[in-house]
Amino acid sequence: MTTENCPIRLVIHGGAGAIRRDRLKPERERMFIQTLSQSLREGYAVLAAGGSSVDAVIAAIVVMEDSPVFNAGKGAVFSHEGHNELDASIMDGSTRMAGAVAAVRTIRNPIRAAHAVMTKSPHVLLIGQGAETFAAEQGLEIVDASFFYTQHRWDQLQKAIAKKQIVLDHDLVADSLTDNNEKHGTVGAVALDRYGNLAAGTSTGGLTNKCFGRVGDTPIIGAGTYADNQSIAVSATGTGEMFIRTAAAFNTAAQVKLQHKSIARAADNTLAEIAAIGGEGGLIVVDANGNTAMQFNTRGMYRGMISNDGIARVGIFADTELLVVS
Numbered sequence: 001m002t003t004e005n006c007p008i009r010l011v012i013h014g015g016a017g018a019i020r021r022d023r024l025k026p027e028r029e030r031m032f033i034q035t036l037s038q039s040l041r042e043g044y045a046v047l048a049a050g051g052s053s054v055d056a057v058i059a060a061i062v063v064m065e066d067s068p069v070f071n072a073g074k075g076a077v078f079s080h081e082g083h084n085e086l087d088a089s090i091m092d093g094s095t096r097m098a099g100a101v102a103a104v105r106t107i108r109n110p111i112r113a114a115h116a117v118m119t120k121s122p123h124v125l126l127i128g129q130g131a132e133t134f135a136a137e138q139g140l141e142i143v144d145a146s147f148f149y150t151q152h153r154w155d156q157l158q159k160a161i162a163k164k165q166i167v168l169d170h171d172l173v174a175d176s177l178t179d180n181n182e183k184h185g186t187v188g189a190v191a192l193d194r195y196g197n198l199a200a201g202t203s204t205g206g207l208t209n210k211c212f213g214r215v216g217d218t219p220i221i222g223a224g225t226y227a228d229n230q231s232i233a234v235s236a237t238g239t240g241e242m243f244i245r246t247a248a249a250f251n252t253a254a255q256v257k258l259q260h261k262s263i264a265r266a267a268d269n270t271l272a273e274i275a276a277i278g279g280e281g282g283l284i285v286v287d288a289n290g291n292t293a294m295q296f297n298t299r300g301m302y303r304g305m306i307s308n309d310g311i312a313r314v315g316i317f318a319d320t321e322l323l324v325v326s
Ligand code: ASP
Pocket: 015, 016, 071, 183, 184, 185, 186, 204, 205, 206, 207, 215, 216, 217, 218, 236, 237, 238, 239, 240, 241, 281
């Protein structure tokens, strides 16, 4: 028996939030759709050539990190102090190895650094300057911090500062977490390769106007990212604090593994727990049988999927069908 007919799947997201049709300029919408479809194509090329789910996840995420429209890599949001501080993680469902970086300012593709932590170090999570030194030692591309600057995100920060002032005390943090219009845009990917192996990855700039030292769910294994061949691969986006408090990614996997919930039901249950404590966002999921889900409790989620037929489908809003893109 060959593996060529085995299911391959790639599901991606580019963030969930209060995406408003009337505020999304056609030109920006086109850029989102183009980048999502390119991300799917790059990831699919890896899977179709017999590559691993881990490599497909990296290929898909790098496209979105390199695009200025998503809140990851180039185009990331700014912290209150005016820095781009990036978080990313990856997990291999076949070995349950995982790697992550947090609060890095000079690594061009944080998802590659997360992968290097997973494969080239005995650790799971490296932060800040240590993570940057490690990435440089591994030969990853290091850029000047100004590389990540975009006018759009800078303007967003100025608006957030004018509206919220400093986001330091608990109430103000809670406020800023729920008023998320245009603040999201985290990217993620989950994949199943033809050998039956699952992988998940997520990359973000975090939240606009986040306070110094703040780290969300994205680099936390079990919160923003999780993969286990015995259950699912899952990547999250949304109000990170609530995703950490509900162990969102592992929570979803545990419901599938232990309670035999369908993947969509499990993700919806997790999102309901998150909503109950004042959070919102989305989860993308794939299992080893090739079932996929893209669940969210916001107005929209930038999302897409591709399977054996190589037809890429993408969507943004909750109330419209996925669009087939060439
Ligand atoms: N979950 C990310 C964070 O809290 C943000 C997002 O998904 O937009 O850092």
